Amino acid sequence: MFPVLGGTARRRSRASVLLCLLLLCVPLAGCGAGDVAGSVAPSASASGSADPVARDVRRAVADWSAAPPAALAAIPLEGWSYEVSAVRVDGVRAFARAQLRYRLTGYDAAPAGSAREVELTRAGGSWAVTADRPAPGALPQLWDQGPVSVERGEHALVLGGSGQSSGSLSAIAAEADKAVPAASAAWPRPWAGRVVVLVPASLDAMAALLGRPADEYRGLGAVTTGRTGAGPAPADRVVVNPEGYGQLSAEGRQVILTHENTHVATRAATTSRTPLWLSEGFADWAAYRESDRTPAEVAPALARAVRRGDLPGELPTAAAFAFGGDAEALARAYEGSWLACRLIARRWGEAALLSLYESSGRDSLPAALADTLGTDAAGLTRAWREDLAREFR
Incomplete structure (x- = not known):
């Protein structure tokens, strides 16, 4: 699902910023x-x-x-x-x-x-x-904010706002060209296999395009706009925050774009039924699928919580993803979701994870879990908590 971001971003630690960069997505609004x-x-x-x-x-x-x-x-x-x-x-x-x-x-x-x-x-x-x-x-179009520059990649079309250099747009196109195949490898289902990336002139210009306050995106690298559910998708766009994106390492930029491209790839299978922990966790799983980073490196906030005895009692709820609240809690929600999808892929297999994603968009979660994993929410939660305790002991 593409959750609406709300509230004002609070000051975060560097680790939490990187986690939140792993990517909140917003729905397209105001264009019906x-x-x-x-x-x-x-x-x-x-x-x-x-x-x-x-x-x-x-x-x-x-x-x-x-x-x-x-x-x-x-x-x-x-x-x-x-x-x-x-x-x-x-x-x-x-x-x-x-x-x-x-x-x-x-x-x-x-x-x-x-x-x-x-x-x-x-x-x-x-x-x-x-x-x-x-x-x-x-909402304005990118060209309402000034001249638009265009850079093409093999899989990506990058549109830059006023003042964006050809070099920076070419670099983003090259990064998106790596992210699209990575998303396809994680989600080997039919999808366009192409992405449109918008790079506004500034954070304020990005916020204007999305119709939200700039503070909601400060420190974030990118967001995705689009409608979930089956049928033609008229406006799947990855919108880059030029300020937040520019502060990332090469690995961080690749993780972000792969995560966002995974949201685009899975859009048709994502509905209001799909749990947020599954849609966000799957996108992170795709982004880190080929990474050799350890869970403690990818999920530092959750690791700290478990090591001090604060083992979560349930999978992240939709409320846990509300932006503008406790940054550490938000980080733990994303990290826990990633680790849940990682566990499913390792214990039940990647094919089962994909089937669960598709089934959860059509059926209730209990039915989807029973059909694809042969378990229920309590069984999955128990296995997830045991995995967290083992990883972060």
Whole structure:
């Protein structure tokens, strides 16, 4: 699942920062068609299709939006269109609420969307577009923040915000090109095998894209946007925090991108039924699958807790992943989830772990555990607690 991050990030130890970098994911919000129609009431005099003024405004928007702007020529866009839902006329000015639809060629299985407000001015009897911006309350696109640079990898398309250098974007593309096969190796199920990475100009620009306060992402390396569940995914994006990402080692960056790519790969199998400990633990398991780091190195917060006698009594609950609370507790939730998936892969086999992931998205967890592992929640929890005690004694 892609949990919503909430609250204000507290100051963390370096170890906790690295853990939290292992990756919180956020849902795409504010871009549904309903956002356009519901955000403004059409004027009584200019909303109907029979109204000649509204009809002229709609026609002007259609003509203007027949192709992407020249400034976006480097971005591989297709299916570019604006669907006007409401028109408001104020003298020689008009404001059209519209839904922008587009795809990134070769990456988007279904159109991405953006609620827009198009401003027009009438001169000489005709309407001309003078501004195009996010509709009130809607999230901006990367290009709303300034010029966008493009770097292509074998498996990745990297879009950089204003001021991002070609060198830094090329490096991220190369790192993503390693992360995609790593995610595919951990999740050998059909998925696109490609990723779009957005690198905004700054932490503040990242927060604006996601519609959340900047403090929620301070210290994090990246997040993922997207919808869970079966069906075409119109907007799977990995969004990099240029400040947090730049502070990581090469290994840390690879872990982050593999984790995030695993969320993209497993998106269709992830539903509201999927426990957070399983979705986040699986992504970490994929990220560390080929690593030779020990559990104590990967899970320092949990190791400290167990060694002082604080052995967790249950697998991490959804509440344990709430961002903005106790950083050590959040770290333990992620670390414990990783160790649970690691245990399943080692005791029952990697195939069983994958089957559990798929089954838990369709059925109840008790049914999924019984069908795939032949155990119940109590049995898995007991085995997990015994494994923690053994690893961190």
